Structure formats: structure tokens, C-alpha cells
Amino acid sequence: MAWLPVLIKSCYFLAALLFILGLKRMSSPRTARGGIVWAGYGMLLAVLATFFLPDMHNRGLIIAAVLIGVSAAWWSGKRVAMTAMPQMVALYNGMGGGAAAAIGAVELIGYVRELGLLHALPDTSPLRPEAWAVNGLPPTLTPVELALGVLGALIGAVSFSGSLIAFAKLQGWLDKRFVFAGQRAVNLLLLAAAVVVGIMLASGHASVPLIVAFFALALLFGLLMTLPIGGADMPVVISLYNAFTGLAVAFEGFVLGNEAMIIAGMVVGAAGTLLTQLMAKAMNRSIGNVLFGSFGAAAGEAQAIEGAQKPIDASDAAVMMAYAERVVIVPGYGLAVAQAQHKVWEFAQLLIKRGVKVKFAIHPVAGRMPGHMNVLLAEAGVPYDLIADMDDINPEFPSTDVALVIGANDVVNPLAKTDPASPIYGMPILDVGNAKHVIVIKRGRGTGFAGIENALFYADNTRMLYGDGQAAVGELVTAVKDIDA
Structure with a gap:
């Protein structure tokens, strides 16, 4: 079978082409799902072609290993939470x-x-x-x-x-x-x-x-x-x-x-x-x-934060955003923990129906892996044209009436710009503090994943809406519906 090596190499070439095209499609949220499927077909083709290599041994053990791996991946992939x-x-x-x-x-x-x-x-x-x-x-x-x-x-x-x-x-x-x-x-x-x-x-x-x-x-x-x-x-x-x-x-x-x-x-x-x-x-x-490096280590004594965190009720926060012209929603890992993405999109839709211009702002390293927040918002059905990255949205914060921060901490911390002793000093952040009003949904008064106090929470234009992310957004949804009733 002199044609077999040629066929195997042709399959490898086609698999490589599917890998490259799949990766290209993964670069856009609109086509990412299809890109993953394409790359998966490429891997399946490569694995099948490998079984026909003339010097392949222990095919039974390999098949058993593949079945065990696929079964474990399928089971864990179905059960793992988004967080x-x-x-x-x-x-x-x-x-x-x-x-x-x-x-x-x-x-x-x-x-x-x-x-x-x-x-x-x-x-x-x-x-x-x-x-x-x-x-x-x-x-x-x-x-x-x-x-x-x-x-x-x-x-x-x-x-x-x-x-x-x-x-x-x-x-x-x-x-x-x-x-x-x-x-x-x-x-x-x-x-x-x-x-x-x-x-x-x-x-x-x-x-x-x-x-x-x-x-x-x-x-x-x-x-x-x-x-x-x-x-x-x-x-x-x-x-x-x-x-x-x-x-x-x-x-x-x-x-x-x-x-x-x-x-x-x-x-x-x-x-x-x-x-x-x-x-x-x-x-x-x-x-x-x-x-x-032991990066993330502080260089000296941290800058003291003055002021106090000022709470706000869900009804007051809802009124503030319902009558705003522009609202920017900033999701973070806390949103993933609370699995609040669907409620957040429901709330955003209510605001949009009232004529409010709503956008979602994504920091490049929000969450625990690249693209984590994009995946959450896509799962909830948020249109891609409403999602803006950090460089595009930062110039818009001064003209934003309300910035709603849900579970984000370190990526909105102004100490990254003002405190050389801070572990995150120099890290580009979302400039939510430049908005006219900031509402932060947070479970409690603790620090973020980096263990750093957030000066934004103590700012004069910031109000804290304490509680579980999904429950707090649910209260906002109810309050806006009451306004429209």
C-alpha cells in the first residue's frame, strides 16, 4: 500500500489547515464557537490518521487511553461550572x-x-x-x-x-x-x-x-x-x-x-x-x-485610603440608572461566581428599552483567564457590538452618567495609577472613577483577589450596593419594572 503514507500526510495537512482556520475563527466572538468545532474536527482527523501509521504499535492500549480521556473530558466539561x-x-x-x-x-x-x-x-x-x-x-x-x-x-x-x-x-x-x-x-x-x-x-x-x-x-x-x-x-x-x-x-x-x-x-x-x-x-x-519574578509583590508601605464606603439601596440605584443617558456595566469575577450574567443582560435590556445607551466594558485580564468575561456575556446573549475593550471605553467614562461595577475589583482600582507601593501599580485599569456616578455591587467589604484595598470604593462619587451579585441585580430589575409599571 504505497499510497498509505501519502494519504496519512494528506490527512495531517488537512488537520493542520483546520487547526489554523479554527484558530482564526476563534479570534472573533461571533465565530469562536465554529472555530472550536473546526479545530476539533482537525484533531479527530489527525488522531484517526495516526492509527494507520505503518510502525504503530499497541493500538489497543492507545484506543483504551483515548476512550478514557474522552470520557473524562466529556464528563468534566458537562459538569464544570463557568466559575x-x-x-x-x-x-x-x-x-x-x-x-x-x-x-x-x-x-x-x-x-x-x-x-x-x-x-x-x-x-x-x-x-x-x-x-x-x-x-x-x-x-x-x-x-x-x-x-x-x-x-x-x-x-x-x-x-x-x-x-x-x-x-x-x-x-x-x-x-x-x-x-x-x-x-x-x-x-x-x-x-x-x-x-x-x-x-x-x-x-x-x-x-x-x-x-x-x-x-x-x-x-x-x-x-x-x-x-x-x-x-x-x-x-x-x-x-x-x-x-x-x-x-x-x-x-x-x-x-x-x-x-x-x-x-x-x-x-x-x-x-x-x-x-x-x-x-x-x-x-x-x-x-x-x-x-x-515574584510579581505582584508590593514595593513599600501602601498608600492610606481616606473616607468611608457609602451604601445605596437597590431602588435608588435603579432610579439613578433608569433616568441616565449613558450607563457602562463593568463585569468581574464576582459576576461569574454569582452566575449573574443573565440577570445583568435582563437589566441592561430594560434600560435600553427606556432609551438608555448601555455598554459593557471588559478589562483584558478581568476574571481568571483571558476572555473569561467575554464568554460569560456571550453565554447570556449580550450582542457583541455592546461590548467594548479597555482602550475603547476609557475615553467614554467622563461622559458616562453611571458606571455599574459588578464583582470587579483590581481592574478598576485607581491605586494602580497613584500608589507606587501597590502590587498593581502601573497596571492599566478601567477608568470607572471618571464617570459621574459609580455603583459597585459587592458581596462584602473585603479586598479583591490580589488582596488590595480599592480606593474607588471610598470615592465621593461611588456608592456600594452590598449583596450577592445575582440577587442585587434582580432587585435592580424589579425596581426598574416598578418604575415602568
Whole structure:
């Protein structure tokens, strides 16, 4: 069947094309759903084509693994709440990095086996050559393939352990930040040690103890790199590890000679890298600071906040917005927790019917992952032309009668502009404080995910509507309906 390799490569090419077109469609909320479906078809095609590779072994085990993975993903995808979507993304991303690292480990151990370095192991060892797949030894890796395999294994291992820590932080299983003296130096030493051991492996001086040490160092570096990062910076971390996973998959695809893995990994790596740069810019962080810094740490004594939080009743807030000319609604993670997106859109529709000009303002890192708020609003059916990003909406706040903030905290905190000692100093924010009136729906008087007091809540033009997001918006809906009755 001389035509089979050509057919397989054609399927890989078509799968890669579907990946690229799917990613392109994901760039717009209007076509994102279709883009995900296209990319899914591409992955299905690539997986099916792989089963027909002439040197494929253990197809039964592979089918079993695919069925287990698909079943677990289907079950968790159906059950996971929208508020838990960021940690699910972090977990699945880590699995991708771990898979790439596992491929690298298998290739490295196979390379050691080829060199005959495992023949001295005891007869009962599972690493004996007799315990490996039959049908002959794999071809010797070229120096370039060996180097890329090591690099992919390093990046994949870091992405795996780092993503697991990110998952644990978002899930609330770990403290928000873990810092110790000399942490940056320790991280750099760990990375340097992993690179040195990797160079030794790539230069042909491979052994099982060296492979174990390499992966231990890489996994530990990913863990310690993520532990000091605060929750406010988690969107940057998620996009960074997404880029890492893509690069790791691309490198391992080159080692395996799998075109689909190479192209898919490169696309994901490039998209993740660009997204990381955009997120870092939105947080006013450098990529180096993301990688090695305990970013989110304060530089000195925080600026004192004067004044007091001033409460407002739902009925008064509703009247204020019902008779306004322009209202801007700013959603945050609290909206996701309260699952208030549908009520918010119902309230916005009531205002629009009264002739109020309503817009939704989205900060690039609102929520726990890039695009989190956009997904929530799309789920509620909010038209895309009513959703504005930070750069477009900020000039409109001075002419806005009321800015309604629901569950957002750090992304509207004016201390980012005024307090050099603040952990978020320099981060671009939504300038809601420039609106004529600001109403903040908040469950209580606590701080945001970054643990910082918000000066906006104490401003003269701000009123606080305390309560659960969905219940508070429901009261606003009722109050507006009473006005129209």
C-alpha cells in the first residue's frame, strides 16, 4: 500500500489547515464557537490518521487511553461550572505539557536503550530491553532531534508542574502566594541545573539517572516558578503555560516526524506567546518578570485610603440608572461566581428599552483567564457590538452618567495609577472613577483577589450596593419594572 503514507500526510495537512482556520475563527466572538468545532474536527482527523501509521504499535492500549480521556473530558466539561473554567483550562493545559514531556522521556530512554546502557540492569527491572516493544530498535536520533527532544521535554515538564500549581491556586487549595528569601536565585539555579543536565543528555551522555535528575529539576522549577505568583496575575500565567505546551508539542512532533504535531504545536505556541505578551502588557509586566519574578509583590508601605464606603439601596440605584443617558456595566469575577450574567443582560435590556445607551466594558485580564468575561456575556446573549475593550471605553467614562461595577475589583482600582507601593501599580485599569456616578455591587467589604484595598470604593462619587451579585441585580430589575409599571 504505497499510497498509505501519502494519504496519512494528506490527512495531517488537512488537520493542520483546520487547526489554523479554527484558530482564526476563534479570534472573533461571533465565530469562536465554529472555530472550536473546526479545530476539533482537525484533531479527530489527525488522531484517526495516526492509527494507520505503518510502525504503530499497541493500538489497543492507545484506543483504551483515548476512550478514557474522552470520557473524562466529556464528563468534566458537562459538569464544570463557568466559575471553574479557568482551573479546568489550566489543568488540561498541564496535561498537554505532561504528555509532551512523557514523549520526551520515552524517546530519551529509548535512546539510552539503543546505546546499550540498560543491559546491566537486573533481570526483573521493567526497563530491561526485553520489556520494551518488539519489532526492532527505533532508529538512532540525530543530534538535532535529540536536542529538540530534550528541549521539548524540559518545556513540557515545566508547563505540567506549573499548570498543576496554577490549578491548585485557582481551585483554592493553595495560598495565593508563597515567597521565601532568595527565591529568584533558587529558581534561576534550578533552571540552570536543568539546562546543564539537558545539554549533557543532548550531547549523547545519556543515562537513566541523568534522565531522572533532568525531569526532577524541570518539574521542581515549574513548581517553584508558579508558587509565588498571586491570583491577580494568573491570566498571564495561564497563557504563558499554554505557549509552553504548544512549543513542547511542536518539538516532540519534530522528533517523532509527525507533521500534525509540529504544525499544531507551532500554532498553539505562537498564539499563546502573542496572548502572553498582550496579557503582560495589560498587567504592565515584562515576560522576564512573569518567568522569574515574584510579581505582584508590593514595593513599600501602601498608600492610606481616606473616607468611608457609602451604601445605596437597590431602588435608588435603579432610579439613578433608569433616568441616565449613558450607563457602562463593568463585569468581574464576582459576576461569574454569582452566575449573574443573565440577570445583568435582563437589566441592561430594560434600560435600553427606556432609551438608555448601555455598554459593557471588559478589562483584558478581568476574571481568571483571558476572555473569561467575554464568554460569560456571550453565554447570556449580550450582542457583541455592546461590548467594548479597555482602550475603547476609557475615553467614554467622563461622559458616562453611571458606571455599574459588578464583582470587579483590581481592574478598576485607581491605586494602580497613584500608589507606587501597590502590587498593581502601573497596571492599566478601567477608568470607572471618571464617570459621574459609580455603583459597585459587592458581596462584602473585603479586598479583591490580589488582596488590595480599592480606593474607588471610598470615592465621593461611588456608592456600594452590598449583596450577592445575582440577587442585587434582580432587585435592580424589579425596581426598574416598578418604575415602568
